[in-house]
Amino acid sequence: MQISMIGNMTRKFYLPLAAILLLCLAPMPYGYFQLVRFLSTIAFGVMGFRYYKEQKEALTYACGVLALLFQPFYKVALGRTIWNVVDVIVAIGLIVLFLYEWKKGTDRKVNKVVDIPPGNIIAEPVEDNNFEFSLQGRLDPKELVYVASEEDEALTKLFETRPEVLEGWGQMIGFHIVYLPLLIRKLQDKRVLQYRAPYLDEVELEGVMIERSAKERLQGKNDFILQYLENPADRKKIKQGFMRTEDIHRGSDGKDKATNRFYPLSSTNGEPLADQLHRIGKRISAETERYDRLLESKSAGADDWGDADDGDSTDDLIEEVRERIARLRQRGIAEHILEQLIRPDNRLSRLVITKDWRIVLPDYNDMEIKMEPLVKAVYLLFLRHPEGIAFKLLPDYRQELTEIYSKLRPTGLTERALQSIEDVTNPMLNSINEKCARIRGAFLSQFDEYMAKSYYIDGPRGEAKRIALPRNWVAWE
Numbered sequence: 001m002q003i004s005m006i007g008n009m010t011r012k013f014y015l016p017l018a019a020i021l022l023l024c025l026a027p028m029p030y031g032y033f034q035l036v037r038f039l040s041t042i043a044f045g046v047m048g049f050r051y052y053k054e055q056k057e058a059l060t061y062a063c064g065v066l067a068l069l070f071q072p073f074y075k076v077a078l079g080r081t082i083w084n085v086v087d088v089i090v091a092i093g094l095i096v097l098f099l100y101e102w103k104k105g106t107d108r109k110v111n112k113v114v115d116i117p118p119g120n121i122i123a124e125p126v127e128d129n130n131f132e133f134s135l136q137g138r139l140d141p142k143e144l145v146y147v148a149s150e151e152d153e154a155l156t157k158l159f160e161t162r163p164e165v166l167e168g169w170g171q172m173i174g175f176h177i178v179y180l181p182l183l184i185r186k187l188q189d190k191r192v193l194q195y196r197a198p199y200l201d202e203v204e205l206e207g208v209m210i211e212r213s214a215k216e217r218l219q220g221k222n223d224f225i226l227q228y229l230e231n232p233a234d235r236k237k238i239k240q241g242f243m244r245t246e247d248i249h250r251g252s253d254g255k256d257k258a259t260n261r262f263y264p265l266s267s268t269n270g271e272p273l274a275d276q277l278h279r280i281g282k283r284i285s286a287e288t289e290r291y292d293r294l295l296e297s298k299s300a301g302a303d304d305w306g307d308a309d310d311g312d313s314t315d316d317l318i319e320e321v322r323e324r325i326a327r328l329r330q331r332g333i334a335e336h337i338l339e340q341l342i343r344p345d346n347r348l349s350r351l352v353i354t355k356d357w358r359i360v361l362p363d364y365n366d367m368e369i370k371m372e373p374l375v376k377a378v379y380l381l382f383l384r385h386p387e388g389i390a391f392k393l394l395p396d397y398r399q400e401l402t403e404i405y406s407k408l409r410p411t412g413l414t415e416r417a418l419q420s421i422e423d424v425t426n427p428m429l430n431s432i433n434e435k436c437a438r439i440r441g442a443f444l445s446q447f448d449e450y451m452a453k454s455y456y457i458d459g460p461r462g463e464a465k466r467i468a469l470p471r472n473w474v475a476w477e
Contacts, residue, residue: 014098017043018091025084040070066090129263130246131238132230135256139225139245144170145178147262148222148240154267155240156222165273173281175244180222198364198447199347230257241265244284261287348454351469353380355477357408369442369455374420377405378435379467382457383474388466391432394425401425436465 020036048063069076069086078086139145146159146166159166159179170177190205225243226235230251241264251257263280267273349363357376359369371379381401382389389397402421406413413421423431436457443452459465 013043014094018094018098021087021091021094024087034072037070037072037075041067041072044070129261131234131243131260131262132251133225133228133258133260134230135248135258139178139243139258139260141245142175143178144175144242144244145225146180146222146241146265147225147238147243149226149235150239151222152240152267155265158267158273169277169281173284175284177242180224195446196448197347198361198367198451199349201365238262239264239266242280246287348451348469348473350473350475351383351455352475353383353477364447367446369446371439371442373408374405374417374424375435375438375442377401377408378424378432379439379457380404382465382467386466386471388459388464390464392427394427394432398422398425 017040020039024033024036044063044067048060048067051059051063148155163179166177166179193205194200222240223235226238229235241262244261244263245258246261247259249257249259261284263283265273265276265280269276347363349361349367352360352362354360357380359371359376359379361367361369378401381397381404384400398421401424402413402418405417405421409417420431423429424435425432440452440456440458443455446452454468457465457467
């Protein structure tokens, strides 16, 4: 029996069980109290099993204790008065639990929206929902884009007047929902523009004009992504619904492709909108879990030995700034649309190392890039060496790094600080990867990757790592 079915069943006897417990306060025959014991033991046993499956330990233990307390085989003699108190407390608890779960269930439901007309046919889910796109049409792995090759006026009206319907559902299933007409408005946010074009000052930001032709081309259009279909005939299979990227792979033509999954959604198929969204969410969850297992099985036999500059730790450390970046940087299809709405250039800023060792970008409104002392010392070391430094040769630069670090810590280097330098210059440890990840994060938290990549430490696997910014753009005060 599914847990959801058990949950629905147990909720139905919360109130009846509370009622029979409260009736114990009245002068009832002895047989009634025996019946209450049997019913309570069964009820709390089933509830305990449900909460155990749902991993709710406190409620599991509480139900277990109550089942033992009410069991009729070895009676617990508490006296009439204490039993009445117990009955009242347990009954109140059941009522509170019922109200809490009822409210929680109500809050989680997406409005079925009465202005969506029902039809006569329940649409069967598309079994083969894979479609191949050119890489330009890829989405972020945690992004769902609403697409419609044929307009569904009821859904369009709903999403434009009630955006919280999609946003709330997206939060429940862990995805960012992209609805193009609303996205275009959001992309004009000053913070987003400044992240994409840090060289614009306040006055210039106020005057940024969204390219008219791009805006007109996209406004109200929900089929933008379909222009990247590898097989244009697939457009006929995509009416209205959500698109999700599952896999990036190399195509037969040698170019990268994206496999996207499509989930149909309609206001006229006879199925309530809330039920459709629930079904889509379950299917996405099943597919992503299956795909994750497939990736794990493929990587299980991979060689665990690699260069000391493995990128896995980089991804982990970037999580420190990912939340901020996500608020400013539009990813996936959203970023691709943004490229068409405004045309940012690769205008780089000079980089100045001040007398007090601050890192300043004067052409980005005197933006300061802040780093911890040892992280900054590593950055300054690589900035001194435009030819780059191979991680395996870091021990040769230990003395130079120590000298730089000592200037950032005028009070002197402690034993712990010296040990940190030993660690970061030891190619067998992961410390240098951590520092490079923090350097990358420091720049990405301020402006976008297409410019930031000129400033942070990077390079091909196994080769010397370097900062790409031309050194005639670097000034040391």
